[in-house]
Each structure stands twice: as C-alpha cells, then as structure tokens.
Amino acid sequence: xxxxxxxxxxxxxxxxxxxxxxxxxxxxxxxxxxxxxxxxxxxxxxxxxxxxxxxxxxxxxxxxxxxxxxxxxxxxxxxxxxxxxxxxxxxxxxxxxxxxxxxxxxxxxxxxxxxxxxxxxxxxxxxxxxxxxxxxxxxxxxxxxxxxxxxxxxxxxxxxxxxxxxxxxxxxxxxxxxxxxxxxxxxxxxxxxxxxxxxxxxxxxxxxxxxxxxxxxxxxxxxxxxxxxxxxxxxxxxxxxxxxxxxxxxxxxxxxxxxxxxxxxxxxxxxxxxxxxxxxxxxxxxxxxxxxxxxxxxxxxxxxxxxxxxxxxxxxxxxxxxxxxxxxxxxxxxxxxxxxxxxxxxxxxxxxxxxxxxxxxxxxxxxxxxxxxxxxxxxxxxxxxxxxxxxxxxxxxxxxxxxxxx
Amino acid sequence: xxxxxxxxxxxxxxxxxxxxxxxxxxxxxxxxxxxxxxxxxxxxxxxxxxxxxxxxxxxxxxxxxxxxxxxxxxxxxxxxxxxxxxxxxxxxxxxxxxxxxxxxxxxxxxxxxxxxxxxxxxxxxxxxxxxxxxxxxxxxxxxxxxxxxxxxxxxxxxxxxxxxxxxxxxxxxxxxxxxxxxxxxxxxxxxxxxxxxxxxxxxxxxxxxxxxxxxxxxxxxxxxxxxxxxxxxxxxxxxxxxxxxxxxxxxxxxxx
Numbered sequence: 001x002x003x004x005x006x007x008x009x010x011x012x013x014x015x016x017x018x019x020x021x022x023x024x025x026x027x028x029x030x031x032x033x034x035x036x037x038x039x040x041x042x043x044x045x046x047x048x049x050x051x052x053x054x055x056x057x058x059x060x061x062x063x064x065x066x067x068x069x070x071x072x073x074x075x076x077x078x079x080x081x082x083x084x085x086x087x088x089x090x091x092x093x094x095x096x097x098x099x100x101x102x103x104x105x106x107x108x109x110x111x112x113x114x115x116x117x118x119x120x121x122x123x124x125x126x127x128x129x130x131x132x133x134x135x136x137x138x139x140x141x142x143x144x145x146x147x148x149x150x151x152x153x154x155x156x157x158x159x160x161x162x163x164x165x166x167x168x169x170x171x172x173x174x175x176x177x178x179x180x181x182x183x184x185x186x187x188x189x190x191x192x193x194x195x196x197x198x199x200x201x202x203x204x205x206x207x208x209x210x211x212x213x214x215x216x217x218x219x220x221x222x223x224x225x226x227x228x229x230x231x232x233x234x235x236x237x238x239x240x241x242x243x244x245x246x247x248x249x250x251x252x253x254x255x256x257x258x259x260x261x262x263x264x265x266x267x268x269x270x271x272x273x274x275x276x277x278x279x280x281x282x283x284x285x286x287x288x289x290x291x292x293x294x295x296x297x298x299x300x301x302x303x304x305x306x307x308x309x310x311x312x313x314x315x316x317x318x319x320x321x322x323x324x325x326x327x328x329x330x331x332x333x334x335x336x337x338x339x340x341x342x343x344x345x346x347x348x349x350x351x352x353x354x355x356x357x358x359x360x361x362x363x364x365x366x367x368x369x370x371x372x373x374x375x376x377x378x379x380x381x382x383x384x385x386x387x388x389x390x391x392x393x394x395x396x397x398x399x400x401x402x403x404x405x406x
Numbered sequence: 407x408x409x410x411x412x413x414x415x416x417x418x419x420x421x422x423x424x425x426x427x428x429x430x431x432x433x434x435x436x437x438x439x440x441x442x443x444x445x446x447x448x449x450x451x452x453x454x455x456x457x458x459x460x461x462x463x464x465x466x467x468x469x470x471x472x473x474x475x476x477x478x479x480x481x482x483x484x485x486x487x488x489x490x491x492x493x494x495x496x497x498x499x500x501x502x503x504x505x506x507x508x509x510x511x512x513x514x515x516x517x518x519x520x521x522x523x524x525x526x527x528x529x530x531x532x533x534x535x536x537x538x539x540x541x542x543x544x545x546x547x548x549x550x551x552x553x554x555x556x557x558x559x560x561x562x563x564x565x566x567x568x569x570x571x572x573x574x575x576x577x578x579x580x581x582x583x584x585x586x587x588x589x590x591x592x593x594x595x596x597x598x599x600x601x602x603x604x605x606x607x608x609x610x611x612x613x614x615x616x617x618x619x620x621x622x623x624x625x626x627x628x629x630x631x632x633x634x635x636x637x638x639x640x641x642x643x644x645x646x647x648x649x650x651x652x653x654x655x656x657x658x659x660x661x662x
Contacts, residue, residue, distance in 0.1 A: 215531040269523040279500035286496045287510030347500035
C-alpha cells in the first residue's frame with residue numbers, strides 16, 4: 001500500500017489565486033453596475049418629471065422627496081432581511097401602524113416620556129416579529145400565510161389601541177422632532193466631509209490590508225471611482241438640502257440604519273448565514289447553521305424596522321390614525337428592494353437596494369402628485385412599475401439558471 | 407499492514423421489514439482509498455450514513471485509531487475526524503468559494519469588532535488559497551460564486567471543505583457521478599492527493615473503471631452483506647462484477 005507523507009508538495013499547476021478578468025467584470029456587473037442601472041433609472045425619472053414640471057427638481061421638492069421616502073426606506077431595510085432568506089412579510093405595513101399607535105397612546109394618553117414610548121413601539125414590533133418567526137418555523141406554515149394573517153390581526157390591534165377617537169395627535173417635541181428637525185449648512189458640510197472621509201478610509205484601508213495579506217482585491221481604479229462617485233453624490237445632496245431647509249434628521253436616521261444593516265449583512269457571521277439560508281437552507285443546515293434561529297431573527301429585525309418606519313411616519317404626520325400603515329405602504333416597502341435588485345427568491349440582494357428602490361418609488365409618487373394626476377392613473381402607473389420590477393427579477397433569475405447559476 | 411484508522415464490526419441496520427445491513431465488518435487504513443461498490447440497494451449509502459452518524463446502528467461497534475468509540479450523531483462523527491461529502495454536495499450557489507469552504511465555521515476578527523462576530527475575510531481567503539493549492543484544485547478564483555463553477559469544480563470545493571476540520575477519514579458518495587471525462591479525472595486526482603495526505607478514504611462509486619483507477623482495495627456489498635474484499639492489484643473487473651451480482655459465489659470468501 002502506498003502511504004505518502006502528509007505534506008506532499010503539491011504540483012505547481014494550481015493557479016487558484018489568479019482572479020480572471022472575466023470574473024472581476026462579472027462582479028462589477030452584479031455589484032456596481034446593478035446599482036448604477038437603478039441610479040440611471042432615478043435620473044431618467046427625475047428628468048422626465050422635471051420636463052413636465054420644473055418645480056420637481058427644486059431644492060424644496062427634493063427635500064420633501066427625501067422626507068417622503070424615510071418611512072418606506074426604513075421598512076424596506078427590514079423587508080430585505082426576510083427577502084434574503086427567501087421569505088416575505090406582508091404584515092410590515094400593519095406592524096408599522098400598530099407600533100406607532102402604541103408609542104402615541106403611551107406618550108399622549110399615559111404620559112410616558114418620548115424615549116421609553118419609542119422603545120415600547122419598537123419592542124412591540126420585535127415581539128410581533130418573534131411571534132411570526134416562531135409560527136413560521138415551528139409549524140412550517142408559509143411565511144406568506146403567517147404574515148397575511150398578521151396583516152389583518154395587527155390592523156385590528158391598531159384600531160383597538162387607538163380606541164374610539166381613532167386618531168391620536170402627537171405634540172411631544174421629543175417625537176415630532178424626529179421628522180421635523182433640520183440641521184444648518186455648517187452641520188451639513190461637516191457631515192458630508194465626515195461621511196466621505198469615513199467611506200474612503202474604510203475602502204482604502206480594506207484594500208491595503210488585502211494587498212498586504214496577498215489576497216484578491218478589487219482594482220484600485222474601481223475603488224477610487226467608487227469613492228469619487230459617493231463623494232459627488234454626498235456633496236450634491238448636501239448642497240441641495242442646504243439651499244432649502246437643511247439636512248433632515250430623518251434622512252440621517254435612514255442612512256444610519258442602511259449603513260448599519262449593510263454592515264450586518266455583509267461583514268458578520270450572521271449576515272453570511274442569512275445569505276446561506278436564502279441560497280440553500282439544506283446546505284446551511286448541514287453546515288451546522290441553526291437555520292430556524294436565523295429565520296426567527298430575520299423576522300424580528302423585519303418587524304422591528306417596520307416599527308421604526310411607522311414611528312418616523314407618525315412623527316412626520318404629527319399623528320397616528322386608523323389608516324396609519326395602510327394604503328400603498330406595504331407594497332412599496334416590499335417593491336423597493338425588489339426594484340433595485342434584491343431577489344424575491346432569496347439569497348441575493350443588498351440593504352442599499354432598499355434605499356435606491358425607495359427613491360425610485362418615492363420619485364414616481366412625488367412626481368405624479370406634483371403633476372396632479374388622477375388617482376386612477378397614479379394607481380395604474382404604480383402597479384405597472386411594481387410589476388415591471390418583479391418581471392426584471394424573474395428574468396434575471398432565469399438567465400442565471402440558464403448560465404447554471406441558481 | 408498498518409493499523410486501521412477506522413474499523414467497524416457487525417454493523418446491522420433494519421428499516422421496518424428491510425434488513426439494509428446485516429453484520430458488516432469494514433476497516434479503512436490511513437493512506438488508502440477503499441472503494442465501496444455494490445448494486446442499487448446493496449446498502450452502500452446505509453453503511454456511509456451509519457459511519458457518518460446520520461443513522462444510528464441497530465447493532466455493531468466502531469473503533470477509531472484503536473479505541474472503541476460510539477458515533478451518536480453527525481456532530482460526534484465530525485468530532486472524531488470523519489468527514490462526509492454527499493452526492494448533492496450541499497453548497498450554497500449564491501455564495502463564493504471562500505464563503506462555502508468556511509460555511510458554519512467562519513473565522514472571526516479578533517479585537518473590538520469580535521463582539522459583532524465580524525468576518526475575518528482576509529484570513530479565510532488566505533487559508534482557502536493554501537488549502538486549494540495543496541490539493542491542486544483549479545478554480546477561476548476563490549471569489550467565484552460556486553453556482554458559476556463546473557460540476558467537477560463544485561465537487562472539488564465540497565471535498566476541500568470537508569478537509570477544513572482536519573479529518574482522518576473522508577467518505578465520498580458518488581463523487582464522479584454526472585461528471586465529464588476531464589472533470590472526472592480532476593476529482594480522481596484529488597482523491598489520490600487525499601491518500602497522499604495520509605487520510606483514510608472511502609469512496610462509493612458505480613463506475614468500476616474509476617474504482618480500478620483510484621482504489622487500493624475494493625469492498626463489495628450485496629444485499630446488505632459483505633460480498634468480497636479485494637486488493638485491486640490482485641483482482642479483475644470480472645471478478646468484482648461477479649461479486650456485485652452474486653454470479654460468482656466462489657469469489658465471495660476471497661480475502662486479501
């Protein structure tokens with residue numbers, strides 16, 4: 001019998017570390033270019049609406065647009081968590097309304113201070129997520145059904161919590177300031193400088209460490225281009241916001257959650273497992289990952305973010321009423337990440353897509369309002385855009401399958 | 407002959423009325439490739455699943471490196487140093503090679519960010535390069551999505567992943583099924599390199615040409631029982647086929 005030494009020298013025919021140009025190009029197509037496509041779509045939408053009504057691209061309207069997308073954007077960040085594991089949460093709209101109602105009632109009727117009231121609202125969301133996650137994992141009921149039942153249940157709970165009056169007006173500045181605080185130009189530019197510097201340091205620092213360790217890294221020109229692009233967007237955005245009311249706190253809250261969740265999904269073990277469960281739950285299970293634990297956490301994060309979004313929406317409206325969390329909110333929060341490339345089938349997508357997609361949807365809705373279109377037309381156009389986004393997702397998926405990638 | 411790294415005595419497993427395995431003895435030594443062959447339903451997969459802890463034995467004993475051991479589940483088999491690569495590979499197509507290699511056993515950054523269980527991508531990628539180079543695995547990049555790889559490359563990634571836990575025994579279920587000629591060659595070469603690393607390798611295969619190319623010994627199962635154990639160098643393909651089909655009962659008792 002032939003017994004070799006454990007450390008037999010490997011043949012020299014192993015170019016395992018050579019990163020082919022084709023592979024890099026593919027990653028560029030999937031990463032930056034996918035975002036670029038959505039950004040171009042946003043630019044196109046803006047130009048079309050601005051040609052119809054020159055007020056569309058005014059500083060005041062763009063500031064309004066940013067404020068309008070905060071609630072949808074925050075809820076969509078949570079929706080990305082469940083989309084990544086290949087599930088869906090239809091209760092996010094109702095949960096956002098209920099959480100805001102809980103916060104409003106304990107603040108206004110029971111005299112709770114803003115911080116504990118907000119915390120209770122978010123906890124309400126988290127508890128609902130835990131419940132729905134456990135129902136989904138324990139009884140193997142499709143998430144579609146669990147959260148559809150949730151949608152009705154939490155809508156009922158919203159009416160119950162609001163009581164007979166049906167509306168609770170928010171007056172406490174600790175809550176209303178969330179959506180109505182604007183920072184002056186100095187703070188705006190300090191924020192811009194800090195954001196650009198931080199992004200450049202993280203990007204280049206990672207690049208240098210990877211080079212030093214001798215592992216694959218994206219080419220420096222691509223990284224520089226990305227930093228320049230981010231810098232340009234930040235500077236233009238801050239300049240526009242400064243020429244109107246200033247940098248809104250609500251936008252900072254949205255960005256903080258987007259960046260936080262982006263880091264959670266791409267840089268931590270939890271995020272890796274989230275993608276693994278969405279890609280192949282069976283493979284994840286065999287690798288020793290607690291698949292059900294990951295799923296329950298995803299539902300908790302989703303409902304908690306729905307609560308955060310609902311609280312911001314209430315702060316902006318200065319009230320919670322029976323239609324809070326209703327109307328198009330649910331559909332928009334789910335459509336936003338899908339429009340910008342997060343798959344409904346699980347395992348593919350990013351938190352950025354929530355922000356980009358919310359901007360697309362917000363721009364269309366804002367523009368149609370500005371043109372004073374009939375409700376009938378607005379509904380049909382919104383429906384068409386959402387359908388188009390899902391078709392793009394399905395086509396992308398079947399093309400991946402044709403290439404042998406599922 | 408060297409001491410077997412893993413040996414099992416009198417393994418039996420019954421599923422309802424079906425006696426899937428009936429008193430099978432099997433040994434695998436460090437630095438050898440033992441091929442496990444037999445017709446459909448002969449008990450090959452059952453045997454692998456007993457050793458890898460997926461099924462519990464009805465009766466029978468294991469010893470590992472000479473010590474008697476119990477295999478209570480997949481985790482205890484892994485802990486002993488028994489790794490299994492299943493036919494369906496269990497890879498996540500949406501993740502890259504590094505992420506798949508370390509799935510469920512990710513490296514975590516030390517320091518303040520360890521509280522967030524931040525991934526140490528650099529360390530994982532470095533170790534991936536090292537492992538794949540040792541095994542002479544050829545893939546476009548360790549950052550390729552596994553879904554973009556060919557069947558042979560995926561098989562090699564699955565085998566490489568099983569080696570991260572530094573096992574002493576690796577079991578491969580039909581590693582060359584559904585592979586083309588070139589890819590089959592790559593996987594067979596890889597199995598040869600596992601032997602060079604002094605691992606005990608058990609390979610299930612239907613393809614006798616592959617078995618004869620890579621195996622040192624050939625273990626034949628028929629209807630849940632051992633139907634022969636042959637040194638490859640001392641047996642012809644016809645004799646093995648005879649043992650598999652039961653046509654050549656005279657060969658049954660032939661031992662190396």
